[in-house]
Amino acid sequence: MTHLIVATHGKFSQEIVNSAAMVFGEDENTHVVTFLPGEGGDDLVAKYKAIIATLPENEPVLFLVDLFGGSPYNAAARVAAEYENSDIVTGISLPMLLEVLDAKDGASLPELVETAKEVGLAAVKSFRQPKEEAKPAVKAEVAPAAAPAPRDPNLKGNMNISLLRIDSRLIHGQVMTSWAKAVKCEAIFAISDEVANDAIRRELLLQIVPEHLKGYVITVDKAIKVWHNPKYAGKNIIWLVTNPSDIVRLIEGGVKIRNVNVGGMTFNEGDQLISQAVAINQTDLAAFYKLLELGVDMSLQQVAANKKEPLDKKRLDEIKF
Numbered sequence: 001m002t003h004l005i006v007a008t009h010g011k012f013s014q015e016i017v018n019s020a021a022m023v024f025g026e027d028e029n030t031h032v033v034t035f036l037p038g039e040g041g042d043d044l045v046a047k048y049k050a051i052i053a054t055l056p057e058n059e060p061v062l063f064l065v066d067l068f069g070g071s072p073y074n075a076a077a078r079v080a081a082e083y084e085n086s087d088i089v090t091g092i093s094l095p096m097l098l099e100v101l102d103a104k105d106g107a108s109l110p111e112l113v114e115t116a117k118e119v120g121l122a123a124v125k126s127f128r129q130p131k132e133e134a135k136p137a138v139k140a141e142v143a144p145a146a147a148p149a150p151r152d153p154n155l156k157g158n159m160n161i162s163l164l165r166i167d168s169r170l171i172h173g174q175v176m177t178s179w180a181k182a183v184k185c186e187a188i189f190a191i192s193d194e195v196a197n198d199a200i201r202r203e204l205l206l207q208i209v210p211e212h213l214k215g216y217v218i219t220v221d222k223a224i225k226v227w228h229n230p231k232y233a234g235k236n237i238i239w240l241v242t243n244p245s246d247i248v249r250l251i252e253g254g255v256k257i258r259n260v261n262v263g264g265m266t267f268n269e270g271d272q273l274i275s276q277a278v279a280i281n282q283t284d285l286a287a288f289y290k291l292l293e294l295g296v297d298m299s300l301q302q303v304a305a306n307k308k309e310p311l312d313k314k315r316l317d318e319i320k321f
Contacts, residue, residue, distance in 0.1 A: 002060040002104045002112055005051055006092065007033035007044065007072035013092075020097045023173040025305035027101055035072050044075030052083060060109040063088040064097060064116065085109065089116040095123035098177045125207070159232040164239045164247070164257055168266040170195065171205045171215065171240065174303050179261075180213065182304035185238045187214040191223045191250075192242050220246050224253035244287035251294055260291065260298045262311055272319050275300045275309070282321050289316060 004027075006013045013032050021027070031051045035044055052061060061083065063076040068090040080086045087109055089096075099119040104112055162183035167175065170190040180188065188209060195201045195217055202217040209215030218226065223239070226232060227250075241247055243265070251257055267279035274280060278300060280288070288311065291298060298311040 001029060002062055002107070002109055003051075003055055004030045004097075004100065004104070005033060005048060005061060005063045005076070006030060006065075006097070007035065007048075007063060007076065008066040008092065009035050009070065009072065011036075012066065016092065016094055016097060019094055020101060023094075023177050023303065024098055024101045025178070025303045029104075030101065033072070041071055041075045041078070044071060045078055048076060048079045052079070058085050061086040062100070062104075062109060062112055062116075064092040064100065065090055066092055087113050089113055089120070091120050093120060093123060096120045098173070102177060102181060158227055158256070159235050159237050161239050161255075161257065162236040163261055164241070164259065165261040165263045166242065166244060166247070166265060167240055167263045168242050169264060170217075170242065171208050174263065175238070175240065176208060176210060178303040178305065180210075180238060183236065183238060185213065185236045187216065187235065188238045188240065189223060189226070190215070190217045190240045191220055191246060192217070193219045193246075195242075196222070220249050221253070224250060224255060227253075227255045244284055244291055247296070248287050248290050248294075251291075251296075257296055260296055262298055262300050263302055272321065274311075274315070274319060277302050280319070285316065285319055285321070289313075292316070 006017055008016070011034050013034055017030055017032050020030075033044065033047045033051070048063075055061070063072075063080065063086065065072040065076055065088060067073060073088060073090055076088045080088055096116050096119045100112055100116050103115050107115065162185045163179055165175070165179065170192065171188060175188070190196075190205055195205065196219045205217055206215050220241075241250075244260075244262075247257060247260060262278055264277045265279050265284070267273065268281070271279035271281050288298065292313055299308040300311050301308045
């Protein structure tokens with residue numbers, strides 16, 4: 001198991017680890033070192049060595065620091081010179097940290113170093129990059145084509161909804177870093193009438209989808225049609241919606257849904273918080289009750305690493321408006 005030591009000038013190291021926890025979840029093998037005014041290189045060396053002293057002997061350590069040649073780097077280099085099974089990568093960013101967290105359980109130290117370096121470069125994007133430098137055209141598709149003719153009777157089954165998640169943000173960091181890898185999907189469908197009809201929001205979501213996945217932003221009605229498209233039979237797809245009412249519509253349209261992950265619903269005035277990341281209104285509450293009547297199993301879970309909390313009738317009955 002590789003241990004991470006995140007070290008920066010000031011309290012940036014603590015905050016970037018806190019931000020990563022919002023997306024990836026807590027990681028007990030990630031350690032924070034701050035470099036505060038009045039401290040020197042010897043103080044950093046002492047902090048690094050104090051952490052390493054608590055680790056199993058000779059387990060790999062990767063330092064992720066901010067500036068090449070800065071005090072956190074220079075102090076880490078002094079420690080790494082004495083601790084062979086270690087390395088240092090500079091220019092820490094949130095994308096870099098998230099990818100390293102995701103990869104470190106199955107990767108060697110040199111592989112993690114390469115991952116950190118590659119992601120650190122690849123994560124730099126421009127909203128107004130020229131079209132010829134943008135993602136391949138497949139990412140710009142608004143929706144997969146529905147079957148123009150009756151379904152082939154020789155092709156059985158529908159697509160496999162690997163994850164159906166309620167998330168106000170639809171495609172974002174938690175989905176791409178945690179869930180897409182956990183369920184090993186082939187494509188992501190963001191399903192929202194409002195967003196599908198907003199060209200800017202639609203394009204912003206599609207820009208986030210990794211190169212190895214296909215991404216679509218479609219309306220609820222289009223999702224129902226695509227569900228019956230033989231082209232997607234047996235494929236593992238993540239479905240994302242913004243509210244439970246749209247799931248009721250999907251079921252009423254013939255989509256078979258048995259499990260729902262309630263991941264994040266943004267708080268608006270008048271809403272009730274039912275978890276740290278989920279706020280609902282009276283319409284949402286009625287839709288959740290309807291989903292229970294339809295036999296849908298629902299659970300609260302922000303990221304794959306978190307424990308599921310059942311969203312059952314008992315919990316819904318506790319909500320008062």
